[in-house]
Amino acid sequence: MRGLIFVALLTVAACGPSETPPPPTSEPVPTTQAAAPPAPSNDEEQAKIAALASPYNEANYEAGRRVFAQCRSCHVIDAGAPHRVGPNLHGVFGREIGTAQGFTYSQAVQDASFVWDADHLDHWLQNPQTFLPGNRMAFAGVRDETQRRDLIAYLMVEASE
Ligand code: HEC
Known part of the structure; x- marks a missing residue:
């Protein structure tokens, strides 16, 4: 008698799961997938990048932001933020080299004369040292061309906001 009840319970347990799950899972899945797309948060910045001149319009904002992590120890980019080891890079495009207010540059940078553009x-x-020997930026450089493209596009968006 006991054995029979056991078997009956096992049968219920075995049948139960195979019948119950399908209806609930097949319905909610489409709803949660439809809710997912709004999550990415860089759409606005990526749209600004699409409006830049070639080849920067093909850059990846998020990748550029990650490359800028190499600069953050020495540079800020927000308007009005204090200089660190290096000058604040806000507004660097279109600015004469070595002219961020209140930053003391090396002689090499002070002697140089050009306006910062993407090129x-x-x-x-x-390679900061071969480009302008004697400057004080202790940084080996970003050798990867795609990383530089992404970084410069990131700077174009962030330095002008
Ligand atoms: C170890 C610190 C350090 C790191 C890392 C660094 N920089 Fe610099 N950067 C400096 C210093 C210091 C100067 C000023 C150089 C001088 O006066 O010779 C400078 C100058 C510059 C300038 C010239 C600014 C002007 O006003 O003319 C630019 C542009 C620049 N850095 C961009 C970057 C970017 C982009 C990165 C990241 C890929 C980076 N730097 C990484 C320290 C750093």
């Missing part, structure tokens, strides 16, 4: 920045970032 100059690309060369500077590739």
Whole structure:
């Protein structure tokens, strides 16, 4: 008698799961998937990048933000934030080299004369020491061309906000 009840319970237990799950799972899944897309938060910045001149319009904002992690120990980019080891990079595009207010540059930078644009920045970032010997930026450079493109596009968006 006991054995029979046991078997009956086991049968219920075995049948139960195979019948109950399908209805609930097949319905909620589409709803949660539809709710997921709004999650990515860089859409606005990525749209600004799409409006930049080639090849920067093909850059990846998030990848550029990650490359900028290499600069953050020495540079801030928010308007009005204090200089660190390096000058604040806000508004760097279109600015004469070595003219961030209140920052004391090396003689090499003070003697240089050009306006920062994507091209100059690309060369500077590739290898600061060969581009402008004697400057004080202790940074080996970003050798990867795609990383520089993403970084410069990131700077174009962030330095002007
Ligand atoms: C170890 C600290 C350090 C790191 C890391 C660093 N920099 Fe610099 N950067 C400096 C210093 C110091 C100067 C000023 C150089 C001088 O006066 O010779 C400078 C100058 C510059 C300038 C010239 C600014 C001007 O006003 O003319 C740019 C542009 C720049 N850095 C961009 C970057 C970027 C982008 C990165 C990251 C890929 C980076 N730097 C990483 C310290 C650093």
